[in-house]
Amino acid sequence: MTGQQASRITYTLDSSLDSVNKVEQTAEQMARRAGVDEDEIFRISMAVREAAVNAVLHGNAYDPEKRMTASFENTGSSLVIRITDEGKGLDPSTLPDPLAPENLLRGSGRGIFLIRSFMDEVHFRQLHPGTELTLIKHLGSAQTGA
Amino acid sequence: MSMKISTRQVDGVTILDLGGRITLGEGSVQLRDSVRDLLSKGQKKILLNLGDVNYIDSSGIGELVSAYTTVRNQGGELKLLNLTRKVHDLLQITKLYTVFDVKDDEASAIASYSQV
Numbered sequence: 001m002t003g004q005q006a007s008r009i010t011y012t013l014d015s016s017l018d019s020v021n022k023v024e025q026t027a028e029q030m031a032r033r034a035g036v037d038e039d040e041i042f043r044i045s046m047a048v049r050e051a052a053v054n055a056v057l058h059g060n061a062y063d064p065e066k067r068m069t070a071s072f073e074n075t076g077s078s079l080v081i082r083i084t085d086e087g088k089g090l091d092p093s094t095l096p097d098p099l100a101p102e103n104l105l106r107g108s109g110r111g112i113f114l115i116r117s118f119m120d121e122v123h124f125r126q127l128h129p130g131t132e133l134t135l136i137k138h139l140g141s142a143q144t145g146a
Numbered sequence: 147m148s149m150k151i152s153t154r155q156v157d158g159v160t161i162l163d164l165g166g167r168i169t170l171g172e173g174s175v176q177l178r179d180s181v182r183d184l185l186s187k188g189q190k191k192i193l194l195n196l197g198d199v200n201y202i203d204s205s206g207i208g209e210l211v212s213a214y215t216t217v218r219n220q221g222g223e224l225k226l227l228n229l230t231r232k233v234h235d236l237l238q239i240t241k242l243y244t245v246f247d248v249k250d251d252e253a254s255a256i257a258s259y260s261q262v
Contacts, residue, residue, distance in 0.1 A: 020170070020171075042232060046203060049203055050203065050204055053204075057170070098240065099241050104245060105211055106208070107212040108204075108205075108208045110204040110207055110208065113240070114204055
C-alpha cells in the first residue's frame, strides 16, 4: 500500500454521506502518499468529494438500492480517480455556467465547475444507467519533490 | 467533522463564529437554520466569522450565497469576516468574492453596518 507505482484500490459503497467522506479521505491519503503539496491535496480531495456528492446526491439520489464505486490509481505519472453512479446519467453540456451573472447567486450548481477547476483532466462517460467521472491529476508539477 | 457555531452580539450586529467544516450534511444545514433563526427574531445585521472554517465545499458555498440572498431579501445585511486562504480562493474562483462584503477586521466590520 505504500508503493507509488500502479497502486489501485476500488470501493463499492452505498449512497450515503459516510461514503462521500470515505472517498474524500481516501483521495487525500492517496495524494499525500504521492508527495503532492498541501494546496494540491486540498484541491484533489475537494474535487473527488464533489464528484462523490454528485454521484450520491444527484446520480443515485440517496437510493439505498444504488451503489457508488470509487477507484483510485496512481499510475506513477498521474493520479486517476473514477467515480461511478447508477443514476439517470449526466450530460455536462446541459449544466448552467455558475460564473454567468444570472447564475452567480444560485445556491447550487458549482460542483462540476470546481472539479474542472481543480483537476487537470475530467472525463464523463455515460453508463446506461449511470455516469462515470474520471478525474486526473498529473504528477510532477503538483509534487513537492518527495 | 462537524461545524461549530456560537453567537454573540456586538453593537446591534449578530456575529456567528463558525468553526470546522461547512459541507453537505454537516455545516450547511446548521448554517441555514442559524440564519433563519436570527431573521425570525428580527436580527438582520449578521456577520459570519469564518476564521476557524478550515473546509467548505460547493454545498457550503451555496449555503453562504443562500444566506446572503435570504438576509438581503428581508432588508438585512450579511457580511463575511476573517476568510481563511482556502475559503478566500474558493470565493475568487467562483467569482463570489466581489458579491460578498468581505471584512478582515471585526471592529471595522461592525462599524460598516448601516445605523438604522
